[in-house]
Amino acid sequence: MRKTSWHDLGPRLMSAVVLVAVAAAGIAAGGRIFAFLIICAMAGMMLEALDLAREDRYGPRGLLAVGWVVMGGVCATIGRLDVMVVLASTGWLFRSRAWAGVMAVILAGGCLIALRLGTIAGPWSVVFPVAVVVCSDSLAYVTGRLIGGAKLAPRISPGKTWSGSAGGLAGAVMAGLVVSALAPSSHASVAATVVWSVVLGIAGQAGDLAESAVKRACGVKDSGTLLPGHGGLLDRFDALMAAAPLAWVLALISGPEVPFWTVTWSDLLRGLRIFVGMPG
Numbered sequence: 001m002r003k004t005s006w007h008d009l010g011p012r013l014m015s016a017v018v019l020v021a022v023a024a025a026g027i028a029a030g031g032r033i034f035a036f037l038i039i040c041a042m043a044g045m046m047l048e049a050l051d052l053a054r055e056d057r058y059g060p061r062g063l064l065a066v067g068w069v070v071m072g073g074v075c076a077t078i079g080r081l082d083v084m085v086v087l088a089s090t091g092w093l094f095r096s097r098a099w100a101g102v103m104a105v106i107l108a109g110g111c112l113i114a115l116r117l118g119t120i121a122g123p124w125s126v127v128f129p130v131a132v133v134v135c136s137d138s139l140a141y142v143t144g145r146l147i148g149g150a151k152l153a154p155r156i157s158p159g160k161t162w163s164g165s166a167g168g169l170a171g172a173v174m175a176g177l178v179v180s181a182l183a184p185s186s187h188a189s190v191a192a193t194v195v196w197s198v199v200l201g202i203a204g205q206a207g208d209l210a211e212s213a214v215k216r217a218c219g220v221k222d223s224g225t226l227l228p229g230h231g232g233l234l235d236r237f238d239a240l241m242a243a244a245p246l247a248w249v250l251a252l253i254s255g256p257e258v259p260f261w262t263v264t265w266s267d268l269l270r271g272l273r274i275f276v277g278m279p280g
Contacts, residue, residue: 015227016134019236023130027116027123032077035113039073041233042109048223048232049101052214061094065102068094072106076113084110108241111248124183128176128261129247132197133204133239135175136168140205143167157212165205172201180261189262196250196261200243207242211235 026037046069050057057066068087075084084106091102115125144164152160176197177190211234215223224232234241250260254268 015236016138019227020134027126027130030116030123034116035073035077038109038113039070039077041237042069042073042105044226045069045105045109045233045237046098046101048234049098049105052218052220052223052234053097053101054218055096055098061096065091065094065096065098068102069105069109073109073113076110077117079118081110081114081118084114104241107245108237109244111244112240114248115244115251124179124259125247125251128179128183128259129200129243130240131175131179132172132200133243135171136201136204137171137208137239139171140164140168143170153209153212156209156216160209160212168205169198169201172204173197176200176261180259183259189264192264193261196263200247203246204239204243207239210242211238 022037026034043066046066047057047062050062050065055065056062068091072084072087075081075087088103088106088110091099091106093099094102112126115129116123140160141164144159144161144167147161147163147167149161149163151158152162152165173194176193180190180193211223215221222231223234226232227236247260250263250268254260254263258267
């Protein structure tokens with residue numbers, strides 16, 4: 001019988017409870033309170049990225065990088081998403097190994113702010129990707145521990161398994177369907193919700209693996225020690241850093257009329273044509 005280790009379950013649960021409480025309060029409050037919390041998290045993630053890149057977080061380039069991501073969050077808050085994207089895309093100007101962190105953190109945090117403040121779905125547009133990612137991560141952890149089996153990417157993250165990945169996607173679908181049922185919408189589509197839950201779940205797992213690859217290249221296990229059982233902020237939010245920009249793009253293309261997770265392929269193609277200025 002396969003021996004399962006749950007030594008980190010207690011700290012993970014306690015950290016998760018605190019994070020969920022803070023996130024729920026911020027999402028419900030909305031406005032600048034939510035934006036402030038996200039910007040603080042962005043600054044913290046950038047500091048961890050600087051540590052991973054072995055850059056002096058309090059040196060000129062380190063302080064500029066933190067200021068850069070804060071400006072990206074502020075631009076998203078005031079609706080200047082064009083400037084936010086420019087700030088994200090010019091992270092390479094720092095000529096530092098942390099430039100990718102600048103881009104990823106600005107896009108992740110800025111897109112969450114834009115989703116909360118700029119769509120008709122309001123809080124639900126943030127609840128959906130957050131719930132999908134959290135449930136995917138939780139069920140992947142439990143399923144992987146219980147079933148085990150073939151490794152998903154042994155050279156990048158030896159602990160992840162194909163069974164855990166499948167369980168995570170099942171969790172993503174369950175979370176998406178629950179949120180879709182709770183959210184006020186006259187355009188509910190179970191098939192569309194399942195599709196976008198899986199897409200965001202896959203994006204989240206890809207973000208998790210990407211951060212694992214960065215940590216392995218840097219020779220560290222965790223990005224920080226702020227969150228017991230999880231490591232640092234980057235460890236906790238790596239999946240959301242990939243899912244949030246994708247959710248924002250979907251919301252941007254689908255338009256403000258319907259929540260992005262309920263749009264069909266035809267709705268999405270029509271919204272894409274409108275977005276790029278094509279007739280029809």
